[in-house]
Amino acid sequence: MGRRKVDMKRIEDKHSRQVTFSKRRSGLMKKAHELSVLCDVEIGLMVFSAHDRLYEFSTGDGLGKILQHYEAHDNEGESSDKLKTYDTEYDGLWANDDMLKVMSNLKIEELTTKELAHLERQLDSILKPIRLRKTELMMETMTTLSEKEKQLREENQFLENKVTAIVGDRGKQVQLSEVNDHAAHSM
C-alpha cells in the first residue's frame, strides 16, 4: 500500500527496514486494537525488534492476563513459573532528565541482576549516540583539514609557478631548496 508493491521478503536496506518496522509495527498495533474493540475480544501481541526491544499490545491490563489465559488454554503449557514474575515498579524510573544525578548516587553493589541489566542497557543507549557524535565531529575535522590542505597545495603551486615565471628555472631550484630548509625547521 505504498508508491509501489514490495516483495514479501526481508528488506535488505538497513534504513528502509528500520523505517518500515516502525511504521508497520504501529499499523499492526492499531489493527490489533481495532479488532479488539470492534469485536470485543481479547488480544495479546508482542513484537521484538532486531535488537530485542519489546513492543507489546494487549487488551485488559497487560499481557500477564492474556498469557495466563493462553496457558490456561493448555497449549502444551510450558514456561515454568520461575520466570513469570515481572515487575512494573521500575517503569518510568529513568524517564526524567536527571539520570546522571541518579546514577552517580547509585550503589552498584546493592542493585539486583535485573536492575543492573536494565542499567546496562540504558548506559549503552546513552553511550552509543555520544560515540557516534564524537566520530562525526572527528570526521568533520578531518574533512575540513583535508580540504584546507588541498587548497593550500594549490595556492602553493600557483605561487611557485609565479616565481618560476619571474626568476626562471635556475632561480627556482635555489628557492625550492630554501623552502624545504625553511619548512624542515617548523617540524
Next chain:
Amino acid sequence: MGRRKVDMKRIEDKHSRQVTFSKRRSGLMKKAHELSVLCDVEIGLMVFSAHDRLYEFSTGDGLGKILQHYEAHDNEGESSDKLKTYDTEYDGLWANDDMLKVMSNLKIEELTTKELAHLERQLDSILKPIRLRKTELMMETMTTLSEKEKQLREENQFLENKVTAIVGDRGKQVQLSEVNDHAAHSM
C-alpha cells in the same frame, strides 16, 4: 476500508461482528506475518474469540519460544521512550563483521548464564581495542594533517614573501587576488 467508514466501537450486530472478526483476524495475522518477514523480527500474537477459541500467530516454532522470550525480557517495553529513540543506532553494529557469522549461529536462548557472561567478556574485550585503535588512527591522521597544514602555510608564506620581495607591493596585491580566484575554483 470498506463501503463506508465504521465507528470504532463494538459492533452490535452479532452477525456483522462475527464476519468482521473473521475478516479482520486474518488480516491481522497476515500483517503480523508480513512485519516479521519484511523486518526479520520475532512476533507473537494471540486472539481469543468471544467464545474463547484461540487463534495464534508466531514466528519460529510456536508461541512457547516467544513467551519464554517475553518472560525472560523483564518487561521493559514500557520504559523510557526517550531512550527508545536511539534504537536505530544499534542497527548494523555487527553488520560488516565476521562476528556476525559467529553470532548468527549461536542460539542465545540456549546458553547458560555463565556462557553468556563469558561471551559478554569476550565481546567487550574485542570491542575495546577496536575502539581504541580507531580513535588512535583518527588522532594520528588529524595530527598529520594539522602538521601538513602548518608546513604548507609556512611554505606559502615563504613563497609569498619571495614574490613580494621580487615584484614589490603593488604586484603582490594583484597576485593575491589571482591566488584567491584560483583557489576558489578548487573548492
Next chain:
DNA sequence: GCACCTATTTATAATTT
C-alpha cells in the same frame, strides 16, 4: 458460514520539507 465482488477507506512506500 464461505468465496467472491467492488466501492471506499486505510495503510504505507517513496518523496519532500
Next chain:
DNA sequence: TAAATTATAAATAGGTG
C-alpha cells in the same frame, strides 16, 4: 534526521450467490 505529504497498494464493509 525526522516529520509531513503524496501517490499507490492493500484491506475491508456491504453485498451477492
